[in-house]
Amino acid sequence: MSTILSVEDLKVDIPLAGGVLHAVRGIDFDLKRGETLCIVGESGSGKSLTSLAIMGLLPKMAQCRAAKLEFSGIDLSKAKNRQMRSLRGDRMSMIFQEPMTSLNPAYTIGDQLAEALLLHRKVGKKAAEARAVELLEKVGITAAASRLGQYPHQLSGGLRQRVMIAMALMGEPELIIADEPTTALDVTIQAQILRLLVDLQREMNMAMILITHDLGVVARVADKVAIMYAGEVVEAGKSADVFNAPQHPYTRGLLRCIPVPGKTKPGEHLGSIPGIVPSLIGETQGCAFRGRCDVAIGSCAHDIPRRVSESGHMYRCVHEGGQPAANAIQSEGRP
Amino acid sequence: MAKTIETVEAALSGPTPGQVLRGRIFGHRGLMLGGIVLLVIFVVAILAPLIAPHDPYAQNIMARMQPPVWHDRGTWDHPLGTDHLGRDYLSRLLYGARISLLIGGFAALISGLIGTFMGVAAGYFGGKIDNIVTFVINVRLAMPVVLVALAIVAVFGGSLEVVILVLGFLLWDRFAVVMRSSTQQLRSMEYVNAARAIGCSTRRIIFSEIMPNILNNLIVVVTLEMAHAILLEAALSFLGLGVQPPTPSWGLMVSEGKKMLLFEPWLITIPGIALFVLVLAINLMGDGLRDVSAPENRN
Amino acid sequence: MVFTLKRLGLALLVALAVSMLSFTLLHLSGDPASAIAGEGATDVDIAAIRAYYGFDRPLIVQYADWLFKALRGDFGESYYFQLPVAQLIGDRLSITMTLGVCGISFALLTAVPLGVAAAVRPNSLIDRVALFISVMGQAMPSFWFGLVLVVIFSIKFQLLPPSGTKSWENFIMPTVVLGYYAMPAIMRLTRAGMLDVLSADYVRTARAKGAGEMRVMFKHALRNAIIPVVSLSAVQMGFMLGGSIVVESIFALHGAGYLAWESIGRNDLPTVQALILIFSLFYIVFTFLSDLLNAWLDPRMRVG
Numbered sequence: 001m002s003t004i005l006s007v008e009d010l011k012v013d014i015p016l017a018g019g020v021l022h023a024v025r026g027i028d029f030d031l032k033r034g035e036t037l038c039i040v041g042e043s044g045s046g047k048s049l050t051s052l053a054i055m056g057l058l059p060k061m062a063q064c065r066a067a068k069l070e071f072s073g074i075d076l077s078k079a080k081n082r083q084m085r086s087l088r089g090d091r092m093s094m095i096f097q098e099p100m101t102s103l104n105p106a107y108t109i110g111d112q113l114a115e116a117l118l119l120h121r122k123v124g125k126k127a128a129e130a131r132a133v134e135l136l137e138k139v140g141i142t143a144a145a146s147r148l149g150q151y152p153h154q155l156s157g158g159l160r161q162r163v164m165i166a167m168a169l170m171g172e173p174e175l176i177i178a179d180e181p182t183t184a185l186d187v188t189i190q191a192q193i194l195r196l197l198v199d200l201q202r203e204m205n206m207a208m209i210l211i212t213h214d215l216g217v218v219a220r221v222a223d224k225v226a227i228m229y230a231g232e233v234v235e236a237g238k239s240a241d242v243f244n245a246p247q248h249p250y251t252r253g254l255l256r257c258i259p260v261p262g263k264t265k266p267g268e269h270l271g272s273i274p275g276i277v278p279s280l281i282g283e284t285q286g287c288a289f290r291g292r293c294d295v296a297i298g299s300c301a302h303d304i305p306r307r308v309s310e311s312g313h314m315y316r317c318v319h320e321g322g323q324p325a326a327n328a329i330q331s332e333g334r335p
Numbered sequence: 336m337a338k339t340i341e342t343v344e345a346a347l348s349g350p351t352p353g354q355v356l357r358g359r360i361f362g363h364r365g366l367m368l369g370g371i372v373l374l375v376i377f378v379v380a381i382l383a384p385l386i387a388p389h390d391p392y393a394q395n396i397m398a399r400m401q402p403p404v405w406h407d408r409g410t411w412d413h414p415l416g417t418d419h420l421g422r423d424y425l426s427r428l429l430y431g432a433r434i435s436l437l438i439g440g441f442a443a444l445i446s447g448l449i450g451t452f453m454g455v456a457a458g459y460f461g462g463k464i465d466n467i468v469t470f471v472i473n474v475r476l477a478m479p480v481v482l483v484a485l486a487i488v489a490v491f492g493g494s495l496e497v498v499i500l501v502l503g504f505l506l507w508d509r510f511a512v513v514m515r516s517s518t519q520q521l522r523s524m525e526y527v528n529a530a531r532a533i534g535c536s537t538r539r540i541i542f543s544e545i546m547p548n549i550l551n552n553l554i555v556v557v558t559l560e561m562a563h564a565i566l567l568e569a570a571l572s573f574l575g576l577g578v579q580p581p582t583p584s585w586g587l588m589v590s591e592g593k594k595m596l597l598f599e600p601w602l603i604t605i606p607g608i609a610l611f612v613l614v615l616a617i618n619l620m621g622d623g624l625r626d627v628s629a630p631e632n633r634n
Numbered sequence: 635m636v637f638t639l640k641r642l643g644l645a646l647l648v649a650l651a652v653s654m655l656s657f658t659l660l661h662l663s664g665d666p667a668s669a670i671a672g673e674g675a676t677d678v679d680i681a682a683i684r685a686y687y688g689f690d691r692p693l694i695v696q697y698a699d700w701l702f703k704a705l706r707g708d709f710g711e712s713y714y715f716q717l718p719v720a721q722l723i724g725d726r727l728s729i730t731m732t733l734g735v736c737g738i739s740f741a742l743l744t745a746v747p748l749g750v751a752a753a754v755r756p757n758s759l760i761d762r763v764a765l766f767i768s769v770m771g772q773a774m775p776s777f778w779f780g781l782v783l784v785v786i787f788s789i790k791f792q793l794l795p796p797s798g799t800k801s802w803e804n805f806i807m808p809t810v811v812l813g814y815y816a817m818p819a820i821m822r823l824t825r826a827g828m829l830d831v832l833s834a835d836y837v838r839t840a841r842a843k844g845a846g847e848m849r850v851m852f853k854h855a856l857r858n859a860i861i862p863v864v865s866l867s868a869v870q871m872g873f874m875l876g877g878s879i880v881v882e883s884i885f886a887l888h889g890a891g892y893l894a895w896e897s898i899g900r901n902d903l904p905t906v907q908a909l910i911l912i913f914s915l916f917y918i919v920f921t922f923l924s925d926l927l928n929a930w931l932d933p934r935m936r937v938g
Contacts, residue, residue, distance in 0.1 A: 055842060057838060057841055057842060085844045085845075085846060086844060087844070088841070088842055088843065088844040089842060089843035089844035089845075090844060093842065094842045096835060096838065096839065096842075098835050101834065101835040101836065102835040102836055102838070102839045103836055103839065104836040104839070104840065104854055104857075104858070105836070105858065105932070105933065105934055106857045106858050106931065106932065106933065107857075115840075115843060115845070116843045116844075119843060119844050119845060120844060151933040151934070153933065153934045164839070167839075167843070168842075470644075470647070470648070470651075473644070473648045474648050474651040474652055474655070476869070476872075476917065477648050477649065477652050477872075477914040477917045477918050478652055478655070478656070478910070478914055479875070479876030479877075479910060479913035479914060479917070480873075480876060480877075481876055481877055481879050481880065482876055482879060482894050482898075482906075482909065482910055482913060483656065483659075483910060485879070485894075485895070485898050486656075486659070486660060486898050486906050486910070487659060489898045489899070489901070490659075490660065562772075562773070566775050569775050569777070569778075570775065570776070570777055570880050573775075573777045573880070574777075574879070574880065574883060574895060575899070576898060576899070586775070586777075589775075589777065589778055589781065593781060596781065596784065596785060596789070597789060600785045600789075603778065603781050603782075603785075604782070607775065607778035607781070607782070610775050610778065611773050611774055611775070611778070612773075614772075614773040614774075614775075615769065615770075615773035618769065618772055618773055619769075
């Protein structure tokens with residue numbers, strides 16, 4: 001399997017009135033065909049901006065730089081608008097968080113699905129509509145042919161997200177990015193949509209980036225996991241490694257927040273991480289998590305080592321294994 | 336530690352809402368500019384008898400159509416020249432500000448009362464009352480304002496009072512539309528429900544819960560309708576069916592200058608610019624007030 | 635269908651109310667008979683005129699009489715011209731209609747592109763220019779703007795005729811004056827609508843599909859942003875026809891507005907009465923049509 005997407009030292013800056021917001025501060029990952037990478041983080045951790053940067057859909061004011069941003073041999077950081085356009089919707093697609101507002105209210109489902117193909121292939125309207133029906137059936141919509149003439153407002157949120165998925169798949173993309181695709185849906189629908197997405201990803205052998213803040217989802221579908229905090233990947237690695245042996249204090253904190261069936265007793269307190277994400281305006285020194293960390297020490301304010309194990313399990317923490325040696329806290333104290 | 340507490344306190348206390356609002360008002364260029372110009376015109380209108388160099392009605396056949404001072408033949412005795420009856424143009428212009436402001440102010444007051452009453456009633460009570468008010472608004476919108484106003488003024492005679500009343504009774508539509516939708520929005524707010532739940536009277540809810548919260552929208556509409564009324568009065572007077580001569584209405588001055596268009600274009604330029612500046616100042620203030628009262632709705 | 639019929643019924647009811655109101659207002663005011671008779675008429679003459687025109691009947695009877703005749707297209711006879719009002723207005727309406735269509739076209743053709751351009755680049759030079767033009771337009775009295783144009787283009791440079799209806803050149807300045815009156819509101823609404831729509835999720839979806847900027851702008855964004863503009867344009871068109879009275883009087887275009895102005899001065903009640911009804915019918919028809927057009931543009935508004 002060849003690497004289809006590789007990202008090195010990706011940075012996204014947004015100039016604001018009060019200074020430059022460093023929203024994404026140098027992240028790296030790579031992805032092979034058929035792999036699923038889950039990016040996990042709180043709101044504002046930079047996960048959505050990362051995906052928009054890959055798609056070339058960042059808002060105009062945002063500035064994006066990367067040591068490497070390569071999609072199947074194409075340097076995206078140098079690609080012209082025209083080339084990005086020909087990739088988008090064809091070889092790489094994106095599914096957004098808000099199915100209720102992501103479809104154009106003025107056009108039929110059929111028009112919008114067909115457009116995704118007509119923009120990239122020299123096919124007739126008929127052929128595009130046939131492909132649309134095929135994909136609507138694939139995403140589990142009944143009476144697909146009769147749906148083509150319907151407008152978005154006639155469909156429920158779950159159906160609309162299925163349509164969005166079908167639209168993203170029209171061009172048989174090699175990479176699909178799903179930005180919290182189930183957050184806006186009812187809990188009962190969430191699992192169905194996620195299942196569908198994962199099945200299709202395997203069936204069509206796509207690379208998938210799934211952005212979420214739901215660690216339960218990650219454990220079930222991810223090959224690789226990247227935990228983002230304040231614009232940085234603080235821990236990344238194979239899904240099994242990260243879940244079985246979380247190294248970064250933030251990851252451990254996140255995992256404590258998930259109830260485990262059978263282990264968590266009813267009424268027992270779930271974990272929570274006190275404090276708030278620091279402002280990313282201006283330069284950030286040291287570990288951004290230190291203000292909320294149980295095990296922070298004075299040197300957390302300086303350069304943080306990037307520790308990588310042999311299996312590729314990476315984390316950034318001053319402590320080996322994310323835990324201080326037994327006497328470290330007393331000797332150094334909290335900053 | 337102590338330092339941290341200080342910063343937290345500073346962050347918590349911050350500027351008061353009043354300070355924020357004041358900051359926004361003085362920071363808004365359009366609002367300040369419009370406000371200052373309007374204030375100047377207002378002061379000039381009040382002080383017209385003191386600062387006008389001549390009697391605006393005094394005719395002088397010997398000094399007809401003298402050009403303004405910046406022309407070759409102009410003199411400082413009549414800085415803006417004289418009209419076709421030899422009346423001092425500057426004095427007429429200063430007195431004309433009174434007419435425009437009077438008409439703008441009173442027409443906005445009357446239409447504001449009518450429109451706000453109808454709009455709030457429709458928005459608050461809904462149902463049948465809302466249907467009736469909506470219908471009345473539609474009827475009013477379908478009436479060609481200029482035509483109806485002209486016809487009525489023609490019937491009752493063109494005095495200042497008649498023009499004010501006619502405009503006041505014609506221009507309430509925007510008040511009614513805006514107040515209706517603002518009230519509807521507030522009606523569904525939690526705190527209005529809460530007030531009703533603790534047994535406040537309808538009157539109390541309308542005056543102490545609804546009115547204060549639609550006041551900023553009301554002020555914006557007041558400025559819009561003032562400008563509208565001033566322009567309409569000028570148009571009516573221009574057509575000869577508004578305020579009657581020899582009243583120094585700016586619209587009338589343009590109309591009288593129109594006969595001398597070929598030779599003395601400044602006769603229409605001067606009152607026209609006066610109208611333009613006044614309406615522009617009011618509009619700038621209205622736009623500014625909208626920005627300041629609801630910055631989140633800007634654009 | 636039910637929606638359309640209901641809307642139509644309401645529109646007719648509005649027209650009826652407008653006619654009733656204006657009829658009452660005009661007839662309450664003094665004695666039309668003595669106005670027709672003119673100065674120096676004897677009481678006997680006035681009484682004869684009163685009986686001839688039926689002014690001695692109760693107002694409601696007069697109104698019903700007028701309404702039923704009006705429904706058959708008979709608006710009575712002009713006191714001044716001694717001609718059927720319907721014929722009088724029919725002759726003049728085409729000028730006003732031409733002016734209205736030219737005016738709204740001018741307004742739309744300038745306002746929509748400017749509004750879109752301003753929204754695409756907020757706070758840019760073009761945005762500022764657009765804002766400046768609209769602020770100017772809102773504050774400038776249209777009769778004065780018309781006169782200024784006459785001074786510049788007819789007197790100073792002698793490019794355009796100042797008055798009359800001889801050729802298409804006569805319509806240029808009136809079109810600009812009338813169109814500029816409607817333009818600021820349309821421009822502002824287009825700009826605000828586009829700004830709103832350009833940050834909508836479905837515009838991002840269109841970009842994610844690989845649609846080009848032009849396609850995103852016009853097919854996906856403008857189509858949605860234009861919906862409220864349609865309603866506003868219909869309203870403005872109605873206002874413009876009503877306001878054409880000012881423009882027609884400046885440029886001496888002998889259309890329906892000019893006729894209205896003259897007739898008011900001459901106390902020619904049947905003509906004024908008919909013109910008020912016709913202008914309000916225009917407004918009602920335009921807003922009705924814009925509702926239908928909106929239902930076609932916005933699938934969410936199609937009921938049933």
